[in-house]
Amino acid sequence: MATRTNPLQFIQQVRAEVSKVVWPTRREVLLTTAMVFVMATLTAIFFFFVDWLIRTGLQLILNMVG
Numbered sequence: 001m002a003t004r005t006n007p008l009q010f011i012q013q014v015r016a017e018v019s020k021v022v023w024p025t026r027r028e029v030l031l032t033t034a035m036v037f038v039m040a041t042l043t044a045i046f047f048f049f050v051d052w053l054i055r056t057g058l059q060l061i062l063n064m065v066g
Contacts, residue, residue, distance in 0.1 A: 005013070024032075
């Protein structure tokens, strides 16, 4: 069971934990942001072509049947 902490101790513990955080550099943020945009674009292109292939195949089948 967790022990209760008074507000002052809590704030001190939060400050101690926040001081341990290693923040990314501007270059790292820009690089990872660019990577996310590139991967999202590639994923969108991939699913566009998958959708197009499925739609074309279904239209072909439906034209043959109907």
